[in-house]
Amino acid sequence: MPNLEYSYSVPFKVRSYEVDHNKEASISAICNYFQEAAGLHARKLEFDISDLQKQGLTWILYKLQVKVHVYPERWETVHVKTWPSTGDGLRAYRDYELYNENDELLAVGLSQWMVVDVRKKRPVKMPDELMSSRFETDSHVLELHKSNLKKLDSDKATFITTAGLNDLDMNKHVNNVRYIDWVTGYNHSEKAQKKCNEIIIQFSAETKAGDKIYLSNQTNPNLNDEINSTLFKNNDKQIIANARTSWS
Numbered sequence: 001m002p003n004l005e006y007s008y009s010v011p012f013k014v015r016s017y018e019v020d021h022n023k024e025a026s027i028s029a030i031c032n033y034f035q036e037a038a039g040l041h042a043r044k045l046e047f048d049i050s051d052l053q054k055q056g057l058t059w060i061l062y063k064l065q066v067k068v069h070v071y072p073e074r075w076e077t078v079h080v081k082t083w084p085s086t087g088d089g090l091r092a093y094r095d096y097e098l099y100n101e102n103d104e105l106l107a108v109g110l111s112q113w114m115v116v117d118v119r120k121k122r123p124v125k126m127p128d129e130l131m132s133s134r135f136e137t138d139s140h141v142l143e144l145h146k147s148n149l150k151k152l153d154s155d156k157a158t159f160i161t162t163a164g165l166n167d168l169d170m171n172k173h174v175n176n177v178r179y180i181d182w183v184t185g186y187n188h189s190e191k192a193q194k195k196c197n198e199i200i201i202q203f204s205a206e207t208k209a210g211d212k213i214y215l216s217n218q219t220n221p222n223l224n225d226e227i228n229s230t231l232f233k234n235n236d237k238q239i240i241a242n243a244r245t246s247w248s
Helices: 027-044 049-053 176-185
Strands: 008-013 057-068 077-085 092-099 105-117 122-124 158-162 196-203 212-220 223-233 238-247
Touching: 008 027, 027 049, 027 057, 027 077, 027 092, 027 105, 027 176, 027 196, 049 057, 057 176, 176 196, 176 212, 176 223, 176 238
Parallel strands: none
Antiparallel strands: 008 077, 057 105, 057 196, 077 092, 092 105, 105 122, 158 212, 196 238, 212 223, 223 238
């Protein structure tokens, strides 16, 4: 269980631009809530991106797992509960729970973060203050995904979009949630009557404005509602993320 002293709760209103054709929040909208809650909490604890940048460091999201039980609808008020936990010295973890106004659990998430040296562009050991025993926990809302996700070949990858300035975050790289939009929103014509209710995504490389984005998909032959995806960038088809999604 989280250390309640270091858990954090923040409300959100599901806006019109965050819902899909079903008038329900998209999975990327929920990931946005999780990301915003994490940033607000990190700021409160004084180790958000701005604090790390003073030391020549920054946060990067390595892996994100999200499972949705019920999608909130347009104008519904929801709140995210989140808390950080120590990892293995190179990664830190953060759990999320999404509730409606009746305190019914709608979705859960688990993220794995790394601290990167901005100049060297390499992961570094977590600062000691982030590895404090106050954040220790051996339980999470989802089972921690430790293995690498499947990488698909680029020979069947399809061009889907060009990254724009409006896609960038504070690090001047494409926001993590845009990757989720690309994985879940540019494919699966056969899934038009279904919705992504679970995603695991592993980020491999940064993307900047002007990069050409390609996507390759492969349905799991044993699980028709599970799809493996790989995102590539530019003509050399560098892998930028691998993902696995489930649809229902």
